[in-house]
Amino acid sequence: MPRPTLRSEFCDRVGVDYPVILAGMGPVAGTGDPVATGELVAAVSNAGGLGVLGGVSFSPDELREEIRKIRSLTDKPFGVDLLLAPNFLFPRGKELLPTAPNRDRLPKANLEAIARIAKDLDIDLKEAPGEEEVMGSWIEQGKSWAGSQVEVILEEGVPVFASGLGTPAPFAQELKANGVTILALVGTVHAAEQVAADGADYVVAQGTEAGGHTGRIGTLALLPQVIDAAAPTPVIAAGGIASGRALAGVLAVGAEAAWCGTAFLVSNEANQPDLQKDRILAAAAEDTIVTRLYSGKTMRNVSNLLIEAWEREGMAALPMGAQGALIRDLAYSIREAGRHELLMNAAGQTAGMLKERRPAAEILKEMVGEAAEILGGGLGQRVTASA
Ligand SMILES: Cc1cc2nc3c(=O)[nH]c(=O)nc-3n(C[C@H](O)[C@H](O)[C@H](O)COP(=O)(O)O)c2cc1C
Known part of the structure; x- marks a missing residue:
């Protein structure tokens, strides 16, 4: 069967066959490793899309290893996604933002709320062992977490970089100089103007439908506004795109490509525990909820009893970094108790249309085939010339 052709300028610039990108999806519940690891990245790139590694939780050494693994699995282009939120950008010890404060620096009222929630859910609250070590020795050397990761991206010659949170400004010049x-x-028009001015080659307009960190505006409302505001910087659409129909829709609106996370969440190659995949498969479109519980920023998850209990408390979340420290003991205790259904399970509203586990290549090919058919055939027939 001939392969469908569906191209945009993005494909030519980046060197991929199809305007579909695997979103760089970060840590999985309970393991700390990303959903989008080397296997999934390579599967999408080998199938003609652009695979993007969810790199945020990797130490620089781990990131280098994973990039080399991707290269061993594919000779096609791929990308790396990082979070450039403030707490990933500043060395610890500067007191600028509490990257991971100790328990005794967290507000008492918030700690009490967590203790109440644990009791309600019948979780024996234990202290997680050791210090928060996620951002280890690179910070001690005076470099930021993200800065050390970007260094690896440059050294390894990664062709595409995605900034998931925050502006790429601190690294844009160096990244561009290295091609x-x-x-x-x-998630907003204002932020689109900002990142375009700060050197983004593509603005990814992500609607609230998206899994993971997300804003308040729907994709179809956001996308045309971002296209207008960011011009002449081209725009990629994200949030709620898990079918060829939706892909055709955002290309018709003017997107150069689609950035898809949830569509690949239950793919065979996605690094997710079975329980999390099953909960996503069982979820209906309305079963996801936006909460600040897990990271301090608004994040869309498959709902669970822990999120419901946190939302009932009505307590303002702490800033990113501090909120993670606040729930660290609780998350540890949940894992110890084997109550994995209460762990983070980020997914978007398209979870409702995922019916089975499949190879990532099959998901991609189906999306591309369906979009090509719509755009190349049926849709044009709706336009009739008037006399
Ligand atoms: C499990 C999961 C983890 C995610 N982790 C990240 C991340 O580390 N960095 C990032 O930029 N976006 C992350 N996202 C958001 C995605 O990059 C993407 O914007 C979103 O999934 C697109 O919407 P969709 O889920 O409707 O396809 C994550 C999304 C999910 C579902």
Whole structure:
């Protein structure tokens, strides 16, 4: 069977066959490893899309290893996604933002709320062992977490960089000088203007439908506004795109490509525990909820009893970093108790249309085939010339 052709300028610039990008999806519940690891990245790139590694939780050494693994699995282009939120950008010890404060520096009222929630859910609250070590020795050397990761991206010659949170400004010049294509995710028109001015080669307009960190504006409302505001910087659409129909829709609106996370969440190659995949498969479109519980920023998850209990408390979340420290003991205790259904399970509203586990290549090919058919055939017939 001939392969469908569906191209945009993005494909030519980045060197991929199809305007479909695997979103760089970060840590999985309970393991700390990303959903989008080397296997999934390579599967999408080998199938003609652009695979993007969810790199945020990797130490620089781990990131280098994973990039080399991707290269051993594919000779096609791929990208790396990082979070450039403030607490990933500043060395610890500067007191600028509490990257991971100790328990005794967290507000008492918030700690009490967590203790209440644990009791309600019948979780024996234990202290997680050791210090928060996620951002280890690179910070001690005076470099930021993200800065050390970007260094690896440059050294390894990664062709595409995506900034998931925050502006790429601190690294844009160096990335561009090294020929790296920069994508930057935004959820508002204002942020789109900002990242375009700060050097993004593509603005990724992400609607509230999206899994993971997300804003308040729907994709179809956001996308045309971002296209207008960011011009002449081209725009990629994200949030709620898990079918060829939706892909055709955003290309018709003017997107250069689609950035898809949830569509690949239950793919065979996605690094997710079975329980999390099953909960996503069982979820209906309305079963996801936006909460600040897990990271301090608004994040869409498959709902669970822990999120419901946190939302009932009505307590303002702490800033990113501090909120993670606040729930660290609780998350540890949940894992110890084997109550994995209460762990983070980020997914978008398209979870409702995922019916089975499949190879990532099959998901991609189906989306592309369906979009090509719509755009190349049926849709044009709706336009009739008037006399
Ligand atoms: C499990 C999961 C983890 C995610 N982790 C990240 C991340 O580390 N960095 C990032 O930029 N976006 C992350 N996202 C958001 C995605 O990059 C993407 O914007 C979103 O999934 C697109 O919407 P969709 O889920 O409707 O396809 C994550 C999304 C999910 C579902």
